[in-house]
Amino acid sequence: MNIAIDQxxxxxxxxxxxxxxxxxxxxxxxxxxxxxxxxxxxxSCLIAIATDNVISAPYMMKTKNLKAFNELQRRTKIGDSxxxxxxxxxxxxxxxxxxxxxxxxxxxxxxxxxNYSVVENxxxxxxxYLSEFGKTGGILTAFLMREEGTHQxxxxxxxxxxxxxxxxxxxxxxxxxxxxxxxxxxxxxxxGDDFITGLLSVLYCYAQHQSKITELICSLxxxxxxxxxxxxxxxxxxxxxxxxxNTPLKDYIALELDNKRMNKQLIDSIISIGSTSGTDMLVGxxxxxxxxxxxxxxx
Amino acid sequence: METKVVIEKNAYHDSVTLMSLSGKVLQQxxxxxxxxxxxxxxxxxxxxxxxxxxxxxQSASENDLIIAIKTEDEDTLxxxxxxxxxxxxxxxxxxxxKGNEAVKTLNGAIHALPDANLAVISVPGEFAARxxxxxxxKGLNVMLFSDNVSIEDERELKELGAKNNxxxxxxxxxxxxxxxxxxxxxxxxxxxxxxxxxxSGTGLQEVAVxxxxxxxxxxxxxxxxxxxxxxxxxxxxMLEGLKLLDKDDNTKxxxxxxxxxxxxxxxxxxxKVKEISKPVVICFLDGDKEVVEESGAxxxxxxxxxxxQSIRALDKSATFNTELDKDSKEWIKQESAKxxxxxNYVKGLFCGGTLTAEALSVLRENLEEVKxxxxxxxxxxxxxxxxxxxxxxxxMGDDEFTKGKPHPMIEPNLRNERILKEAENPNTAVLLxxxxxxxxxxxxxxxxxxxxxxxxxxxxxxxxxxxxxxAYVCGTSKDKQGLKxxxxxLRDIGVFIADSNEMAxxxxxxxxxxxxxxxx
Numbered sequence: 059m060n061i062a063i064d065q066x067x068x069x070x071x072x073x074x075x076x077x078x079x080x081x082x083x084x085x086x087x088x089x090x091x092x093x094x095x096x097x098x099x100x101x102s103c104l105i106a107i108a109t110d111n112v113i114s115a116p117y118m119m120k121t122k123n124l125k126a127f128n129e130l131q132r133r134t135k136i137g138d139s140x141x142x143x144x145x146x147x148x149x150x151x152x153x154x155x156x157x158x159x160x161x162x163x164x165x166x167x168x169x170x171x172x173n174y175s176v177v178e179n180x181x182x183x184x185x186x187y188l189s190e191f192g193k194t195g196g197i198l199t200a201f202l203m204r205e206e207g208t209h210q211x212x213x214x215x216x217x218x219x220x221x222x223x224x225x226x227x228x229x230x231x232x233x234x235x236x237x238x239x240x241x242x243x244x245x246x247x248x249x250g251d252d253f254i255t256g257l258l259s260v261l262y263c264y265a266q267h268q269s270k271i272t273e274l275i276c277s278l279x280x281x282x283x284x285x286x287x288x289x290x291x292x293x294x295x296x297x298x299x300x301x302x303x304n305t306p307l308k309d310y311i312a313l314e315l316d317n318k319r320m321n322k323q324l325i326d327s328i329i330s331i332g333s334t335s336g337t338d339m340l341v342g343x344x345x346x347x348x349x350x351x352x353x354x355x356x357x
Numbered sequence: 358m359e360t361k362v363v364i365e366k367n368a369y370h371d372s373v374t375l376m377s378l379s380g381k382v383l384q385q386x387x388x389x390x391x392x393x394x395x396x397x398x399x400x401x402x403x404x405x406x407x408x409x410x411x412x413x414x415q416s417a418s419e420n421d422l423i424i425a426i427k428t429e430d431e432d433t434l435x436x437x438x439x440x441x442x443x444x445x446x447x448x449x450x451x452x453x454x455k456g457n458e459a460v461k462t463l464n465g466a467i468h469a470l471p472d473a474n475l476a477v478i479s480v481p482g483e484f485a486a487r488x489x490x491x492x493x494x495k496g497l498n499v500m501l502f503s504d505n506v507s508i509e510d511e512r513e514l515k516e517l518g519a520k521n522n523x524x525x526x527x528x529x530x531x532x533x534x535x536x537x538x539x540x541x542x543x544x545x546x547x548x549x550x551x552x553x554x555x556x557s558g559t560g561l562q563e564v565a566v567x568x569x570x571x572x573x574x575x576x577x578x579x580x581x582x583x584x585x586x587x588x589x590x591x592x593x594x595m596l597e598g599l600k601l602l603d604k605d606d607n608t609k610x611x612x613x614x615x616x617x618x619x620x621x622x623x624x625x626x627x628x629k630v631k632e633i634s635k636p637v638v639i640c641f642l643d644g645d646k647e648v649v650e651e652s653g654a655x656x657x658x659x660x661x662x663x664x665x666q667s668i669r670a671l672d673k674s675a676t677f678n679t680e681l682d683k684d685s686k687e688w689i690k691q692e693s694a695k696x697x698x699x700x701n702y703v704k705g706l707f708c709g710g711t712l713t714a715e716a717l718s719v720l721r722e723n724l725e726e727v728k729x730x731x732x733x734x735x736x737x738x739x740x741x742x743x744x745x746x747x748x749x750x751x752x753m754g755d756d757e758f759t760k761g762k763p764h765p766m767i768e769p770n771l772r773n774e775r776i777l778k779e780a781e782n783p784n785t786a787v788l789l790x791x792x793x794x795x796x797x798x799x800x801x802x803x804x805x806x807x808x809x810x811x812x813x814x815x816x817x818x819x820x821x822x823x824x825x826x827x828a829y830v831c832g833t834s835k836d837k838q839g840l841k842x843x844x845x846x847l848r849d850i851g852v853f854i855a856d857s858n859e860m861a862x863x864x865x866x867x868x869x870x871x872x873x874x875x876x877x
Contacts, residue, residue, distance in 0.1 A: 087420075124462065125462070125465075190757075195380070215390060215392060215407060216403070219406075238399065239399075240399060241395070241397025241399040241400060241419065242397070242399035242400060242403065244375055244379055244393060244394045245375055245395075246375065246395065248394065248397060248399075248400065250399065284419075285398075285419065286397060286398055286399070286419070287395070287397045287419055288395050288397065288419050288420055289420055333375070333377075
């Protein structure tokens with residue numbers, strides 16, 4: 059059986075074309091209704107084969123052929139090996155995944171000069187939007203407890219702990235304080251990881267001129283997240299450290315136009331990710347915007 | 358206290374499953390705390406901090422799933438562990454079931470069921486019109502559950518349907534009962550002689566349910582989607598429904614249900630009604646009785662009145678007792694007497710939009726300053742739903758509450774949070790609630806809110822107040838959740854159970870008036 063890939067991340071395509079794929083091996087680490095995750099041993103990365111309606115993310119390839127995808131998903135089990143044939147096509151069991159004609163997208167965050175009025179506007183709008191439409195259950199409640207002084211009638215176990223570590227992070231944006239979020243919370247990508255992803259996206263985009271931030275990103279790159287959180291999450295954070303995040307998040311971070319409709323569309327797309335993952339990422343973004351505003355003028 | 362930690366090795370359940378399971382476990386009676394999370398170091402540390410760590414959990418790795426449960430006693434613990442296991446495995450079994458695999462495309466569905474003549478479409482809005490068009494072009498009637506379809510697409514689909522004598526129920530159509538089969542949110546309703554067409558989901562459910570409860574039945578219940586009576590659509594499907602039911606020999610009376618349509622659309626519908634050979638009942642909430650009756654139709658101003666008028670048209674001998682019985686009057690008197698001076702307002706928290714609108718129609722006549730997020734009149738419009746300083750009737754299923762969250766008919770948490778907020782508020786005189794049962798609804802809607810209601814009563818008591826609760830369970834005795842069981846759970850904690858939404862609204866109004874009378 060063959061599956062044609064219609065679109066994929068340009069970095070992934072570039073890597074597969076450039077590397078000698080004969081040496082690339084890997085295994086399936088998780089399968090879901092619309093996504094199959096594969097861990098490549100060399101180069102070390104997590105790639106995903108997904109259906110067309112999944113939000114585009116780094117190292118993902120997508121197919122419009124639902125019938126073929128469903129068949130592949132049915133046949134694929136966690137732990138199945140993958141390899142590439144002589145034509146550089148990906149082989150899983152007896153299925154051949156042809157990515158060569160695929161169009162590409164770009165998940166790289168563009169580094170932008172910091173325009174405070176844009177960031178202040180986005181911070182205020184995002185905070186209001188999150189308090190109205192954000193999904194609770196992850197880090198949002200703790201964030202709103204801090205920002206708006208709201209309280210929970212039925213407190214959840216994570217809320218108070220998230221609140222404490224958010225306080226610490228606001229006091230000092232340090233590697234140690236950031237590490238407290240890694241792997242913390244519910245979900246396949248724990249809420250703390252989603253928060254970090256959102257926050258790193260903002261810092262990557264707007265704060266690379268601050269030596270403190272470049273040092274912070276460098277230090278985080280040296281940390282092995284694999285033993286601190288889930289497979290999917292550890293790669294998500296590693297990707298964010300290199301400026302690679304899902305498409306709506308990338309677009310939202312970089313959007314400078316005061317276009318409410320476009321902002322709202324992008325925020326809605328992010329919120330729709332996972333159960334609370336999208337909301338948790340946006341809380342990280344909001345926190346990042348606030349950090350930039352607070353540190354206005356510092357280099 | 359008893360604690361158990363269950364570990365599922367290399368578990369890959371999607372986040373939605375994990376969050377939903379976590380919420381469900383926390384809501385079970387006797388559960389003190391519960392954590393469903395991946396076994397990362399930070400999550401394990403937190404588990405240890407709250408005293409729920411075990412050796413097994415300590416050895417779990419980042420890609421294992423931890424389900425930690427703390428309960429009041431061992432029996433509860435065992436039943437919760439069993440419940441969790443069932444929840445996780447039922448999902449696996451459902452997805453791995455052989456020989457009965459769900460089809461993924463419309464063509465696949467047609468191939469699997471070549472004799473089907475109706476397609477229910479529930480896909481993201483951007484794809485819904487395309488799928489509906491495909492179905493219509495293949496000669497299928499369509500029920501379009503999806504929303505976010507443009508009004509232009511809706512008109513085009515409905516025109517295509519009408520041209521080919523096919524129904525297009527929707528978009529955003531949540532209820533239909535076709536040949537006694539409930540589609541989406543619907544009830545088990547007895548077969549009978551009334552045919553219904555409605556641009557309102559819970560309105561259609563309520564009229565059908567009341568007809569059943571009064572001992573009669575329906576032929577078809579056709580939903581049109583809430584926008585059908587908009588000027589740009591022109592009531593295309595209400596007119597088609599009317600035409601179909603007129604031709605149907607089993608239908609003896611036709612009943613139309615909606616909020617008031619645009620004037621031009623109403624005129625068109627009333628013109629068509631004049632041509633119909635059967636009795637027609639028109640239940641337009643807040644509609645113009647005189648204008649409707651000029652067309653020869655019978656008018657009903659509330660949903661229950663729509664059911665009664667339909668039965669009267671079917672059976673001239675039918676009589677109805679519309680008075681509150683002696684026990685109910687006594688209960689209202691006693692509850693009113695327990696209210697403190699600060700408790701002056703009805704707080705209606707609804708799952709059904711049309712039930713909210715009906716409550717507004719009933720209460721505005723008798724109480725001052727009734728506000729609602731579904732109100733059409735400017736002075737009644739509740740612009741900020743977080744406010745609660747007057748009588749308020751909230752449709753909690755409205756987009757403003759459900760964006761990114763499940764509808765309270767499926768997942769009652771959203772409303773439960775608001776119930777507690779209103780219980781905290783010293784101006785709350787009475788909580789007015791609806792519960793919907795039947796196909797599509799939560800498997801135990803009352804059970805999911807019961808602890809919250811008990812907590813609400815306790816919160817009021819702790820503040821030297823008493824909190825009366827009035828509820829209506831919209832469903833029939835044949836619905837799978839068990840109408841009596843659902844009602845009894847509420848009765849057991851002192852909730853007043855009304856026979857209809859209209860009656861519930863009246864009772865809530867009477868309690869708030871603290872001994873005053875409601876006008877008829």
